[in-house]
Amino acid sequence: MGLFCGGRKAAAVTxxxxxxxTAMATSLITQNIIACIWDFDKTLIPExxxxxxxxxxxxxxxxxxxxxxxxxxxxxxxxxxxxxxxGYLNHLLTYVKHGRxxxxxxxxxxxxxxxxxxxxxxxxxxxxxxxxxxxKPEFTKHEIKLEHYIVSTGLAxxxxxxxxxxxxxxxxxxxxxENPLPPGFVGQKEFEIEAExxxxxxxxxxxxxxxTRALFEINKGTNKNAEIDVNANIAxxxxxxxxxxxxxxxxxxxxxxxxxxxxxxxxxxxxxxxPDNAAEFEQNDRLRQxxxxxHYGPADYTATSPTARWLKMHVQAMCAxxxxxxxxxxSRKVSRPPxxxxxxxxxxxxxxPKAVQGELLTEEPGNGGR
Numbered sequence: 097m098g099l100f101c102g103g104r105k106a107a108a109v110t111x112x113x114x115x116x117x118t119a120m121a122t123s124l125i126t127q128n129i130i131a132c133i134w135d136f137d138k139t140l141i142p143e144x145x146x147x148x149x150x151x152x153x154x155x156x157x158x159x160x161x162x163x164x165x166x167x168x169x170x171x172x173x174x175x176x177x178x179x180x181x182x183g184y185l186n187h188l189l190t191y192v193k194h195g196r197x198x199x200x201x202x203x204x205x206x207x208x209x210x211x212x213x214x215x216x217x218x219x220x221x222x223x224x225x226x227x228x229x230x231x232k233p234e235f236t237k238h239e240i241k242l243e244h245y246i247v248s249t250g251l252a253x254x255x256x257x258x259x260x261x262x263x264x265x266x267x268x269x270x271x272x273x274e275n276p277l278p279p280g281f282v283g284q285k286e287f288e289i290e291a292e293x294x295x296x297x298x299x300x301x302x303x304x305x306x307x308t309r310a311l312f313e314i315n316k317g318t319n320k321n322a323e324i325d326v327n328a329n330i331a332x333x334x335x336x337x338x339x340x341x342x343x344x345x346x347x348x349x350x351x352x353x354x355x356x357x358x359x360x361x362x363x364x365x366x367x368x369x370x371p372d373n374a375a376e377f378e379q380n381d382r383l384r385q386x387x388x389x390x391h392y393g394p395a396d397y398t399a400t401s402p403t404a405r406w407l408k409m410h411v412q413a414m415c416a417x418x419x420x421x422x423x424x425x426x427s428r429k430v431s432r433p434p435x436x437x438x439x440x441x442x443x444x445x446x447x448x449p450k451a452v453q454g455e456l457l458t459e460e461p462g463n464g465g466r
Contacts (some may be wrong), residue, residue, distance in 0.1 A: 127337070130243070130337075132244050142215060143213070161184075163187065164180075181301050200295055205257065214258075215397060221404065225244070235412075245264060249269070250269055255269055271299035274295055316335050338361075342358050347368055348369075352388055366407065367384075369393075
């Protein structure tokens with residue numbers, strides 16, 4: 097039976113009666129995605145990702161980083177403020193300009209990315225972790241998914257060229273531009289593009305503070321829907337991946353801003369260290385003592401390692417919470433249908449009218465409490 101307005105079905109006379117269509121209710125199946133968010137250098141790999149690049153061009157890596165630090169300090173004495181990330185990116189461009197990195201472009205960066213060496217268990221661990229959310233029927237019932245994101249102060253093109261790229265759902269990193277647009281380009285119809293272009297400008301910079309912006313983009317779903325601005329005011333229940341569904345994994349103090357954002361908002365923070373480096377172990381222990389992280393372990397991602405076990409335990413704990421919340425939400429929002437009351441024979445009252453015995457009960461108000 098349809099709804100009526102003035103004796104006619106509402107569907108047929110909405111316009112005449114002045115009624116407005118009812119907005120569709122939001123789905124109960126939301127926020128069922130878990131995100132593992134990874135730093136890159138010293139977290140997934142034992143060295144800096146630029147190592148293969150310097151090796152290709154015959155540059156002594158230690159000299160480059162010493163020059164970068166000295167350059168930033170020299171600029172500071174001159175009254176310029178240059179961040180560490182801008183400093184090393186600009187110094188790479190200076191190397192290109194002076195011929196030390198002649199011909200360097202994004203294609204070469206991706207090629208160098210293929211030479212990046214990962215810690216034990218990677219990249220296969222990323223695929224294995226996705227299966228954790230399918231190991232129990234209650235997890236699959238609610239279609240829980242696990243996504244991997246990399247947020248790095250390194251070079252995004254090198255990550256894209258690495259062996260782990262096919263296993264991740266998004267990459268944040270520093271970017272370079274080839275063939276910068278010239279002055280007056282707005283009025284031009286065609287642009288000259290060099291076949292053998294070199295990187296010439298910085299396109300994007302990720303530092304340890306702006307990493308937190310990436311976390312909010314993942315949280316709100318900006319990375320999946322460009323219509324959503326990261327600065328938009330979005331209710332917690334409408335965000336794609338709530339912070340309590342996140343685990344942030346990184347190697348040390350430089351990631352404290354990201355650790356703090358995730359941990360303070362109900363997610364988990366996990367630090368890793370090189371098993372061969374005692375100083376990194378002590379550093380992580382200090383982070384735990386001051387409550388910056390939830391736990392720490394070796395950068396070993398083989399199936400039986402402490403790190404793999406801890407991550408699996410907490411991913412599946414998140415799955416259980418999501419499934420439990422979803423079941424509670426459904427129970428709260430969905431009322432039981434009308435049902436028949438089956439009265440046992442010995443309880444029947446022979447004097448009662450037959451209509452009362454086995455009468456139809458509903459749970460709607462106005463039925464006299466039946």
